[in-house]
Amino acid sequence: MGQRIWAFLTRPDVVARLETASELSKPAVEGIEEQLLEEFREEILADRVKQMVGHMVRQILEQRNWVLDQTDVKVQSVPFSKAARYRRADWITFHAFRNTSDPRDVALTDRRQNPSLPADARWSYYATFASPLKAAVAFGIRDIRQLRQHVHVHGYQRVRVERMLRRA
Secondary structure, eight states: OHHHHHHHHTSHHHHHHHHHHHHTTSBGGGGTHHHHHHHHGGGGGSHHHHHHHHHHHHHHHHHTTEEEEEEEEEOOSSSOSEEEEEEETTOOOEEEEEETTEEEEEEEESOSSSOOOOTTSOEEEEEEEOOHHHHHHHHOOOOHHHHHHHHHHHSOEEEEOOOSSOOO
16 A cells, blocks of 8 residues: 555656645645545545655655645645645745735734734734745735845835736
8 A cells, every 4th residue: 555655646746736735835735635535545544544645745745855844734625634734945934914904005024923013004914924926926026035135124024915806
């Protein structure tokens, strides 16, 4: 069984799914749930088998320069209830806070607890991200190093998140 699972997990299309889920800051196995169930049916439901899958996924991703970000991330699916999330070693975690009176006004910082945010508004926590892809798509950040530098000097960077689509 272990050899069959290893052969499955090391297929290029499966590795791509693991990395894509990780790029989106999701647990890696979320990208392969359906394929695992299709390939292994009820065999994959055994706790020891799922643990083995998790260990194998970690080996595969660490060989590809991913590092463990967080364990026991809740997953709402079958066959997994908890899984590990991975990130690139050079990624920096940022936290986004929304202006309570203008949700398009967002302050990005590197601290969730006691952040240094602009005093001219009330802020509520919105999201955490580390992926440069999420930074670009969700907040329009093209240069993550520049964001890091600005946050280091000023404590935050304020961005305006415009609508993606116009009203009909």
